[in-house]
Amino acid sequence: MKIDFSPPFINDKVKEEVLKSLDSGWITTGPQVRKLEEQIKEATDAPEVVCVNSWTSGAILVLKWLGVGEGDEVIIPAYTYAATAMSVIHAGARPIMVDVGEDFNIAIENIEKAITPRTKAIIPVDFAGWPCDYDGINDLVSKKRELFVPQGEVQEKLGRILVVADAAHSIGAMYKGKSTGVLTDITIFSLHAVKNVTTAEGGAICLNLPEPFNNDELYRTLRCYSLNGQTKDALAKSKAGSWKYDIIYPGLKINLPDVLAAIGVGQMEVYLDDILPKRKEIFEQYNSFFEEKDWAIEPHFRTDDQQSSCHLYPLRIKGATEEQRDLIIQGVGERGVAVNVHFQPLPRLSLFKQMGYQEEAYPMAMQMYTNEISLPIYPQLSQEHIAYIVKVVSETVENVLK
Numbered sequence: 001m002k003i004d005f006s007p008p009f010i011n012d013k014v015k016e017e018v019l020k021s022l023d024s025g026w027i028t029t030g031p032q033v034r035k036l037e038e039q040i041k042e043a044t045d046a047p048e049v050v051c052v053n054s055w056t057s058g059a060i061l062v063l064k065w066l067g068v069g070e071g072d073e074v075i076i077p078a079y080t081y082a083a084t085a086m087s088v089i090h091a092g093a094r095p096i097m098v099d100v101g102e103d104f105n106i107a108i109e110n111i112e113k114a115i116t117p118r119t120k121a122i123i124p125v126d127f128a129g130w131p132c133d134y135d136g137i138n139d140l141v142s143k144k145r146e147l148f149v150p151q152g153e154v155q156e157k158l159g160r161i162l163v164v165a166d167a168a169h170s171i172g173a174m175y176k177g178k179s180t181g182v183l184t185d186i187t188i189f190s191l192h193a194v195k196n197v198t199t200a201e202g203g204a205i206c207l208n209l210p211e212p213f214n215n216d217e218l219y220r221t222l223r224c225y226s227l228n229g230q231t232k233d234a235l236a237k238s239k240a241g242s243w244k245y246d247i248i249y250p251g252l253k254i255n256l257p258d259v260l261a262a263i264g265v266g267q268m269e270v271y272l273d274d275i276l277p278k279r280k281e282i283f284e285q286y287n288s289f290f291e292e293k294d295w296a297i298e299p300h301f302r303t304d305d306q307q308s309s310c311h312l313y314p315l316r317i318k319g320a321t322e323e324q325r326d327l328i329i330q331g332v333g334e335r336g337v338a339v340n341v342h343f344q345p346l347p348r349l350s351l352f353k354q355m356g357y358q359e360e361a362y363p364m365a366m367q368m369y370t371n372e373i374s375l376p377i378y379p380q381l382s383q384e385h386i387a388y389i390v391k392v393v394s395e396t397v398e399n400v401l402k
Ligand SMILES: *Cc1c(COP(=O)(O)O)cnc(C)c1O
Pocket: 053, 054, 055, 056, 057, 080, 081, 083, 084, 125, 166, 168, 169, 190, 191, 192, 201, 202, 203
């Protein structure tokens, strides 16, 4: 049997939406993007949603709008994908990496220690789809108001550190009865090909800023900013007699095309009612199987306050060294099951080493990484696949550990 790690979910509805876009005479940003934004608003209760062409570009856009730059700091976890740090670098600020807790998510006491008068934003990551403790993070930024040194109009208006959730994994996750999207100021979903909902490449920025911000107005600002700062998008300009436009911001060119948004429109139709419940079912099946194994540490699934979106199944092998973990991955791969490691802590990667980050400063991230293996989890997996995966994984682990 051969089992891929994370193939995209493509059904007839998805194909139909893409064809509709191709046949419509309009393939870049237009009605399909707006429809996807509306679907995400409905699914999350976010006051406004702006789609762009990736999580990364969306985060750069938000940090630029906030006005961060040289000398500013943005706090991120060391345990994440490189894009979290890259967005900060491209906005001109310095990523301040902090260590995580035993749920893989950024530890609030470490955020607290890292806050300085230069801190402009915090980007917590909902690792694997497990929501961070947003009450704790939001309370912390309120508590640290005194320390905040605003520069420019947006920062003056906010008067505190901005929280931008890296929810690349967590569309559909819940925290204290609310969906990711409304748990903090701004939440960004990734719609990359391997994520729970995809447009091949894409990102969705949920706007949930407090008064006196106006999220509708901010939608228009960010939309314009995502299109070179041009006052009219190409669709508006294509109407007879409306050729004239102005450029009002030093914008980026990061808009999502309709033909890609169409994939997401088809997926969102079935995400909450079909795709997400299937992911949860598989997660629970894995958990009940691995609970019986004394070498397994199962990932977080649900508490009274939190419910995962089950993007990844990050299994940990108790006591396994990095070498043994790599042998397990090799052995499992030889029997046709593609697994993965999420993530190499950022200080392990060359760029960040050159920038001066050191692995030793992140003992928890290093420990979590050493024995982590992400198993396949997606709705196309059959019962037969799952039975095969757990069999191959446990046989290989027991063979390597013996
Ligand atoms: C995938 C991912 C991103 C980047 O998303 P893109 O849409 O590819 O830019 C950012 N953060 C995390 C945690 C991710 O897994």
